[in-house]
Amino acid sequence: MSEGAQPTPPDAAPLLAGARYHKSKVISYVALHLLCLTAFLVPFSWDCLALCVGLYYFRILGITAGFHRYFSHKSFQTSRAFQLLLALWANTAFMRGPLTWARAHRHHHRVSDAAEDFHSPGQLGLAFAHTGWFLTQDYDEANTLPVRDLERCGELRFLDRHYWIPTLGLALLCYLGGGLPWLIWGGLISLILSWHGTFTINSLAHRWGSQRYATGDESRNSLLLALLTCGEGWHNNHHHQMNAARQGHRVWEWDPTWYLIWLWSKLGLVWEVVEVDWERAEASLLQRNPGPSEGALSP
Ligand SMILES: [Zn+2]
Ligand SMILES: [Zn+2]
Numbered sequence: 001m002s003e004g005a006q007p008t009p010p011d012a013a014p015l016l017a018g019a020r021y022h023k024s025k026v027i028s029y030v031a032l033h034l035l036c037l038t039a040f041l042v043p044f045s046w047d048c049l050a051l052c053v054g055l056y057y058f059r060i061l062g063i064t065a066g067f068h069r070y071f072s073h074k075s076f077q078t079s080r081a082f083q084l085l086l087a088l089w090a091n092t093a094f095m096r097g098p099l100t101w102a103r104a105h106r107h108h109h110r111v112s113d114a115a116e117d118f119h120s121p122g123q124l125g126l127a128f129a130h131t132g133w134f135l136t137q138d139y140d141e142a143n144t145l146p147v148r149d150l151e152r153c154g155e156l157r158f159l160d161r162h163y164w165i166p167t168l169g170l171a172l173l174c175y176l177g178g179g180l181p182w183l184i185w186g187g188l189i190s191l192i193l194s195w196h197g198t199f200t201i202n203s204l205a206h207r208w209g210s211q212r213y214a215t216g217d218e219s220r221n222s223l224l225l226a227l228l229t230c231g232e233g234w235h236n237n238h239h240h241q242m243n244a245a246r247q248g249h250r251v252w253e254w255d256p257t258w259y260l261i262w263l264w265s266k267l268g269l270v271w272e273v274v275e276v277d278w279e280r281a282e283a284s285l286l287q288r289n290p291g292p293s294e295g296a297l298s299p
Pocket of ligand 2 (some may be wrong): 072073109183238242
């Protein structure tokens with residue numbers, strides 16, 4: 001994929017600033033959050049909590065490895081069958097389909113923290129960047145960047161239209177495995193948490209944390225966000241080299257999505273993994289002589 005060859009997207013933020021909300025989406029979004037309270041109506045057990053945490057990270061990994069590093073950035077190449085598997089996996093998080101997600105995310109990198117950014121906390125406020133922009137009609141109308149490399153695959157177009165199928169499938173599996181308590185904790189609460197875990201990268205990762213590289217935007221690095229999002233919290237690293245499969249640039253920078261991609265490459269499931277350009281990284285350091293806590297860049 002050549003992201004540089006794509007046309008400039010239309011202005012979005014001026015529209016989003018006076019946002020026109022989809023009433024039905026807002027009601028559904030709030031209702032799903034309120035439904036989480038039904039957890040108080042069923043008996044609590046530790047297996048429910050374990051399922052919730054397990055499926056939280058399962059969904060987050062699907063988003064980070066699938067929708068983000070593969071579909072949005074093509075950080076590696078893979079077979080069409082494995083590509084479909086990634087799309088199905090990521091779609092268990094009910095965050096629209098692979099085309100829509102990648103289209104919006106590529107747009108974010110093109111205009112990051114500028115007036116046209118769909119979800120810049122510096123432009124539209126933290127709450128709207130976190131949760132709000134995707135509930136508007138303006139976003140739907142402005143999210144038009146072509147993603148031709150993905151659009152040519154019929155199965156991806158199908159999943160983009162019917163993105164709810166894998167989410168419902170996983171919810172059904174939860175119900176069959178443990179009845180109503182598993183449905184609530186694994187199918188619903190875990191889902192809502194995975195949304196907010198992902199949304200922190202749109203909001204907090206452009207507000208809180210440290211900047212290592214001169215990227216011309218407000219992207220930040222945060223260990224806490226990296227722990228919550230399987231490595232996506234190294235967001236300043238990512239904005240510096242958005243196509244690199246690895247986002248943790250120090251050996252201690254926790255990046256399980258990268259460990260998984262590395263393992264897949266060793267197993268032959270993926271190939272042409274995009275490496276970090278360490279020379280370019282070194283040249284872009286904001287602090288050219290890092291202290292002992294920072295250490296040297298290391299592959
Ligand atoms: Zn960003
Ligand atoms: Zn990205």
